[in-house]
Amino acid sequence: MPDAHAVSEVHLLQNYLLIGGLLFVIGLVGFLSRRNMIVMFLSAEMMLQGVSVSLVGWGRFHNDWGGQMLVIFILTVAACEAAIALALIQMLFQRGGNLDVALWQRLREDNQPAYVDREIPEDYDPKQIFPTLTPAGIDPKIREEETIHRTHV
Amino acid sequence: MMLTAVALSTIDKLALVACFLLGLGLWMLLPRGSSRGKAFGLVLTTVSLGLFAVRLWPLDDMVSDIVFYIMTAVTLVSAIGAVTMQSPVYCAIWFALTLLGTAGLFFFQGAQFLGVATIVVYAGAILVTFLFVLMLCNPEGHSLYDRLSWEAGLSAGTGALMTILLTWTAASVTFADARGNTVGPTIAVREEAPATIPFQSSKDAQGRNILAAQHVEKLGIELFTKHLLAVEVAGTLLLVALVGAVAIVAHGRTSGMPVITEEARRDA
Numbered sequence: 221m222p223d224a225h226a227v228s229e230v231h232l233l234q235n236y237l238l239i240g241g242l243l244f245v246i247g248l249v250g251f252l253s254r255r256n257m258i259v260m261f262l263s264a265e266m267m268l269q270g271v272s273v274s275l276v277g278w279g280r281f282h283n284d285w286g287g288q289m290l291v292i293f294i295l296t297v298a299a300c301e302a303a304i305a306l307a308l309i310q311m312l313f314q315r316g317g318n319l320d321v322a323l324w325q326r327l328r329e330d331n332q333p334a335y336v337d338r339e340i341p342e343d344y345d346p347k348q349i350f351p352t353l354t355p356a357g358i359d360p361k362i363r364e365e366e367t368i369h370r371t372h373v
Numbered sequence: 374m375m376l377t378a379v380a381l382s383t384i385d386k387l388a389l390v391a392c393f394l395l396g397l398g399l400w401m402l403l404p405r406g407s408s409r410g411k412a413f414g415l416v417l418t419t420v421s422l423g424l425f426a427v428r429l430w431p432l433d434d435m436v437s438d439i440v441f442y443i444m445t446a447v448t449l450v451s452a453i454g455a456v457t458m459q460s461p462v463y464c465a466i467w468f469a470l471t472l473l474g475t476a477g478l479f480f481f482q483g484a485q486f487l488g489v490a491t492i493v494v495y496a497g498a499i500l501v502t503f504l505f506v507l508m509l510c511n512p513e514g515h516s517l518y519d520r521l522s523w524e525a526g527l528s529a530g531t532g533a534l535m536t537i538l539l540t541w542t543a544a545s546v547t548f549a550d551a552r553g554n555t556v557g558p559t560i561a562v563r564e565e566a567p568a569t570i571p572f573q574s575s576k577d578a579q580g581r582n583i584l585a586a587q588h589v590e591k592l593g594i595e596l597f598t599k600h601l602l603a604v605e606v607a608g609t610l611l612l613v614a615l616v617g618a619v620a621i622v623a624h625g626r627t628s629g630m631p632v633i634t635e636e637a638r639r640d641a
Contacts, residue, residue: 228432228433231430231431231432232430232432232482234430234543234544235429235430235432235441235445236478236482237539237543238425238428238429238540238543239445239448239449239478241536241539241540241543242395242425242449242452242536242539243448243449243452243471243475244535244539245395245532245535245536245539246399246449246452246453246456246532247452247456248528248531248532248535249399249403249456249528249529249531249532250455250456250457252523252524252527252528252531252532253403253522253523253524253525253528253529254403254456254522254523255518255519255521255522255523256461256518256519258461258464258465258503258506258507258510259456259461259464259519261503262455262464262465262468262503263455263456265468265495265499266452266455266456266468266471269471269472269475269495272475272487272491273475273478273479276478276479276482276484276487277482279482279484279583280482280483280484280583280584283582283583284583285583285591285592285595285599288484288486288487288583288592289595289596289599289600289603291484291487292487292490292596293603293607295490295491295494295495296607296610296611297607297610298495298499299494299498299499299611299614300610300611300613300614301614302499302502302503303502303614303615303617303618304614304617304618304621306502306503306506306618307617307618307619307621307622308621309506309510310506310509310510310622311621311622313509313510318510318516318518319461319510319518320516320517320518321518322518337517337521338406338521340406340407340517340520340521
C-alpha cells in the first residue's frame with residue numbers, strides 16, 4: 221500500500237517540522253532575553269539544532285541526502301562559530317571583568333538611550349551556598365600586590 | 374488584515390492557545406530578579422507542550438510512537454530548561470540533554486551518522502569547550518546579569534508570534550501522494566489550491582535510498598562526490614576559524630581598547 225506509507229511519511233515530516241520550529245523559537249527567546257554571553261551563544265546553537273531537525277525531516281521525506289549533507293555543514297559552521305565566539309568571550313571577559321553584554325553597550329548608536337539596570341534584592345538561597353572544606357595546614361604567604369592585581373593565574 | 378484572517382482560518386484554535394501559553398510560560402520562567410511565578414510558568418509551559426503533543430500525528434505503531442514522544446519530550450523540556458535556568462552551568466547541562474534528545478530524533482529518522490556526530494561533536498566537543506570557558510570566566514554563583522533578562526516579556530511575545538507563524542506555515546503545506554492525490558493537514562481549509570509538493574516515490578530514487586542498510590557508505594559517497602567542493606570549503610573555513618580564534622586571543626591581550634574601569638561602566 222503506497223498510500224498508507226506516503227501518509228505516514230507526511231505525518232513524520234510534519235511532526236519534525238513542529239519540533240524543529242519549537243526548538244528554534246525557544247532558542248530565539250533565549251538569545252533575545254538572556255544577558256550572559258555564553259548563554260546567548262548556547263541559545264544560538266539551539267536555533268541551529270532546530271533547523272537541523274527540520275532539514276533531516278525534509279531529507280527523509282524527499283528520500284534525498286541533501287538535508288543530511290546540509291546538517292553536516294551546519295555542524296562544521298557551528299564548530300567554527302563556537303571557536304571564534306569563545307575566543308571573543310574570553311577576550312571580552314579579560315577586558316570587562318564579567319560576561320554581561322550590557323557592559324558593551326557603548327557600542328550602541330549615539331541616539332540610543334543607555335540601558336539602566338534595575339535594582340533587585342540580593343538573593344540568599346540556602347541551596348546555592350555550597351559546602352566548603354575547613355582550612356588546614358600552614359597559612360600561605362600572600363604578597364601585597366597580588367591581592368590587588370594578580371600577575372598570573 | 375487579510376493575512377490575519379487567512380491565518381485564523383487555517384490555524385486551529387488549539388495551536389493558537391498552545392503558542393500563547395508557551396510565550397506566557399517562557400516569560401514567567403525567564404529570570405526576572407525574583408522567583409515569583411516560576412511554578413506557574415512551569416505549569417503553563419507543560420500545558421502548552423501537552424497541547425503541542427496532541428497536535429503531533431501518531432506514527433505507524435505504538436512502540437515507535439512511545440520512543441518518538443519520549444525523544445520529543447526530552448528535547449523540548451530540556452531546551453526550555455537550558456534557556457530559563459539562572460546558573461549558566463545548569464544551562465549548559467540542560468543544553469547537553471537537548472543535544473542528546475535531538476540525536477535521538479536523528480536516529481529515529483534513520484540519520485545514524487548525524488546522531489553520532491551530534492553527540493560526539495556537539496555534546497562532546499563544543500559543549501565541553503563552553504563549560505571550560507564558563508568555569509574560567511564565572512566561578513562565582515549568581516550574578517546580577519544572570520538574574521535579570523533583557524525585555525523578557527517582549528522576547529517571549531516574539532517567541533509566541535514566531536511559533537504561530539511556524540506552526541501555521543508547517544501546517545498549510547500540502548503534499549501529493551504516490552497517486553497524485555493531495556495529502557495534507559486536515560486543518561488547511563482554503564479556497565485556492567495551496568502549493569503542493571510532489572511526492573517522490575522510492576523507485577525514483579533507487580540509487581540514493583536514504584534508509585539503506587549501508588548508511589555511512591552511501592552518505593560518504595554522496596558527500597565526497599556531489600559535495601566535494603563544499604567539503605573542501607568547509608575544511609578551509611575550519612582552518613580560518615582556528616587562525617581567527619588564535620588571533621583574537623593573542624591580539625586581545627596586548628593592544629586595542631582599554632580595560633573598562635568602574636567609572637566607565639557607570640558612565641556608559
